[in-house]
Amino acid sequence: MSVAAEPLIPIPAASRGHDYRRVTVAPIAGACGAVVGGIDLATDLDDAVIAEIRRAVLDHQVVFFRGQRLAPEQQVAFSRRFGPFSPVPFIEPVAGHPEVIAVVREAEESQEFTFGSLWHSDFSFLPQPPFGSILHALEVPPYGGDTLWANQVLAFRSLSPGMQAMLEGLTGIHSAVNAYSPKMQPIHDAFSGMTVRTDDGANAVQQHPVVRVHAETGRKALFVNVQYTIGLDGFAPHEAKPVLDFLFAHSVRPELACRWRWEVGDVAFWDNRCLQHMAMADFTGHRRAMHRTTVAGEAPAAVHA
Numbered sequence: 001m002s003v004a005a006e007p008l009i010p011i012p013a014a015s016r017g018h019d020y021r022r023v024t025v026a027p028i029a030g031a032c033g034a035v036v037g038g039i040d041l042a043t044d045l046d047d048a049v050i051a052e053i054r055r056a057v058l059d060h061q062v063v064f065f066r067g068q069r070l071a072p073e074q075q076v077a078f079s080r081r082f083g084p085f086s087p088v089p090f091i092e093p094v095a096g097h098p099e100v101i102a103v104v105r106e107a108e109e110s111q112e113f114t115f116g117s118l119w120h121s122d123f124s125f126l127p128q129p130p131f132g133s134i135l136h137a138l139e140v141p142p143y144g145g146d147t148l149w150a151n152q153v154l155a156f157r158s159l160s161p162g163m164q165a166m167l168e169g170l171t172g173i174h175s176a177v178n179a180y181s182p183k184m185q186p187i188h189d190a191f192s193g194m195t196v197r198t199d200d201g202a203n204a205v206q207q208h209p210v211v212r213v214h215a216e217t218g219r220k221a222l223f224v225n226v227q228y229t230i231g232l233d234g235f236a237p238h239e240a241k242p243v244l245d246f247l248f249a250h251s252v253r254p255e256l257a258c259r260w261r262w263e264v265g266d267v268a269f270w271d272n273r274c275l276q277h278m279a280m281a282d283f284t285g286h287r288r289a290m291h292r293t294t295v296a297g298e299a300p301a302a303v304h305a
């Protein structure tokens, strides 16, 4: 399948300030997140609805749909309305559905972490990290297993002008080394619900601006995360560490975040270009199962191109 053959944005968002007519949009927090209602994602949605959903994603960074029931092929069809499939290295897809990964932790896996439980932006180590991730809850624990998102536009805006100016000139070094290199295989092997194949390709590094300009909104957003950002270009490790440690803590402060308590049938659709997210690993003894599809994005643009 060729990613380049399909337009990155098949149906542009409705214009900014658009008066929603086909869906309802109800924010869940001041920083980010909104419930989008009035639609069944399993149906053949027309372009106007897709444009409104895309507008809601741009306005709220992460949107939630309740009470959905999507077979893998229906989730793929919905995802593709927003752009081509983004590569998902290292993770074995669902059998027969190469564009779907299962995010699963079994009840007997008494780990203190789960897939995605460190703050991150999905696959920021790729040259063109994904725009969107779409997660559909199939089985949820009776408590715990919430997902949190933090708004990286607000994270940037809440810094002082001096810090903003300094960060705009910096380049982050991203890598999957601490997630998918062979040294991590024993950790993945402890999860029976997912098949992760580590390899030395995870040691590769990729540079991205520390502050990226959002391709659709033009807003500046911090683009570093504790899972995948391992350094700063031109900085010695002992110089980069305090800067990154500050940014990792600053960028996920509670006032920048929203939190979602999952119910079976929920679908979350988020924009990795301006959010970080993490899954809570606090449901030992219970199963949690999701299907995720991932929508292609573009190479992050720097403020000073």
Ligand code: SIN
Residues within 6 Å of the ligand: 103, 115, 116, 117, 122, 133, 135, 146, 147, 277, 278, 279, 280, 290, 292
């Ligand atoms: C992910 O990082 O994509 C998974 C998040 C979750 O399972 O809540």
